[in-house]
Amino acid sequence: MTDNPENKSVKRREFIRSSARYTLAIGLGGLGGLALSNAASEKFVWQIDPFLCTQCGRCADECVLSPSAVKCFHAYDLCGYCDLCGGYFKPGVMDLNTGGENQLCPTSAIKRKFVEDPFFQYTIEEDLCIGCAKCVKGCSSFGNGSLHLQINHDLCANCNQCAIAQKCPSKAITRVPEGTPYKVKGDFTNKKA
């Protein structure tokens, strides 16, 4: 049987195939081992560093989701509860009231509520927020900077490569460990201190 030339060539082919298979298996194992040496058991998620953010407005447009998974977060601890809020009102408004023409937010996502004279509470209605950072710019220019952008992990699809991070001019969006998924202002500064 073994002397049959056809049988011989089949055997030879099988030998080549199996040696190629073992070579590939070893190569794959090596690659996996090398990658494993630099692997982390933790998952990573994307987040914005509010101190690097320049409020350019791209978060509203570049996210693969529409509306964007980036939302305005309000650090109440940092808020001055101003009557003339730089994040709520357009610059140079005549009347400090909730009239649509006075509001900086294009979708009226910020709700203004009277607390006590002369203080007002500002809350974000997240369903309306598109992450355009107009209020963030206003608040950090004229106020305390308590309004800031964060990626809401309830909404974020956690893409392998964040589309906004690719376009962020200040490289403020990076991978962070899932254990600390937010870089919320106030809270964030407390942790650093």
Next chain:
Amino acid sequence: MKSQILKIAATLGGLFITIVTIAQQRFPRPDFESDYTSPTLETPEPRYGILEYFDVFVLFIVLSLTTWLILKKRSRKGVMYVSLFSLIYFGFYREGCICSIGAIQNVALSMTDSTYAISISALAFFMLPLLFALFAGRVFCGGACPLGAIQDLIILKPIELPVGVRKALGLIPYVYLGLAILFAVTKTDFIICRYDPFVGFFRMDAKFNMLVLGGSLLIIGVFVGRPYCRFLCPYGVLLGWMSGVSKKHLTITPGECIDCKLCERSCPMDAINKPVTEPVSAKKDIRRFIISVAAIPLWMLVGGYLISSSHVYLSKANRTVALAELLIAHPELKSDLTHIDVQTFLSSGQSMEELKKEASAIRQQFYTGGWILGASLGLAFGIIFTRKTIYRQRKDYVPDRVNCVSCARCMSFCPVGKEITVNPSPQITTS
């Protein structure tokens, strides 16, 4: 220490939390007279990391199940249901991320960037399908891949593509794979993820150009079986290598092939090799083989030269290089206050020299990477051309191990070992 002081300060009630951010606090938090308490800031948690391991577990089960279905059970229906499950789970439920195809880039990046740590689940998604392919062929494509499943479902009127067209288009994935790795290691972009044509359908949300790409691929997919898998998918290249030398592979027939040709048209991927019996002059064959082997270094040189010499164009995709080029070509843009990238760069405090240095370093990476990529492509193409010169006699219809995606259609067409019931027809009655 500082936090302790803060706690004391807070309990005394004399100070506000303003201390933490003196620089930013223009208007201190008011001391409310009413019993006002500010709302708490909601920070919804991301999906638990442990579920990521559950995804790996699901992938393992799906791959094992598909292997069993094609090798032992020989059931097309079973494979179809498994791939439907994968489409729903990995596609519509997990929204296409995490995926083995994109994981190529994570692995490539983790090889070269020591600051980037790949997550074990992403590594498992990369490795598992390849290991299964070494054992049983491309079971991932047939059962687990949501991109494959969405295309598999819409194959309605498959046409047979001419061999030349098929082979030529089949070279595209090699280039795509090479470019994806080049862009990943230079930290430019993850192009496989960016141009994933079906993820928009999975998320029910996509940019218009991606919708057009995905939609047209699906329309083509009605007539050409799995166009993305065969002519684009970079992971299919790796799977094909593994599957080509796999230990086991699905067989069309459970027993002896009877050359009935029923399976011939069953494969929408044109991945069934027909019997070859005509004799060929061995001498001519050997000469062609030697020429092909000798040409491989030439292919590598040509490939390396071609891609490395286009490194200037390729590196334009990198944002640092693009910004540096823009500012060198148009220095007047520095006074353009509406240009976001330029203004952010100017306010970052980085000098023009530093930017130029950074950009030229990246461009150098593209040049070196271009040589490596071009030479690898030349080697791969050389091997592909050489393999074509090897003449092999084949008696039966067998699946092409490299291109077969284990959809198991051919099995259901094979009549061997099946009880065939023929409708008794009245015309055959003998008188």
